Amino acid sequence: MAQQHIFMRSLVAVALTVSSAVGVIHLPPVIANPAKPTNTPIISQPILTLSGHTEPIRAITISPDGQILASSGDDKTIKLWNLKTGKLLFTLTGHLDGVNSIAISPDGQIVVSCSYDI
Secondary structure (H helix, E strand, C coil), rough: CCCCCCCCCCCEEEEEEECCCCCEEEEEEECCCCCCCCCCCCCCCCCCEEEEECCEEEEEEEECCCCEEEECCCCCCEEEEEECCCCCCEEEEECCCEEEEEEEEECCCCCCCCCCCC
């Protein structure tokens, strides 16, 4: 019976933390299996900070291709960010109240949002 070898690599993910008080998104790295020794450098500082909202952030989502992060908040805007550079690409306006939920379609072409607009 042949032995099967399973090789495990540490999965590096990004934990998206939203600071509601200051309208900033911090992207600190997270290692999925920190108990296993790896060659992956451990970074304790955020790898990207996205600043631009003027009121608390209520929702974030990432496009299916992983290139764009959309954020929304009490400043009544939706902001689209380049996840590699951290550059603000677009600010979408039109809601009359804070935007509390956003989603990006599976093809990445449509952003939908929800607000308590009256």
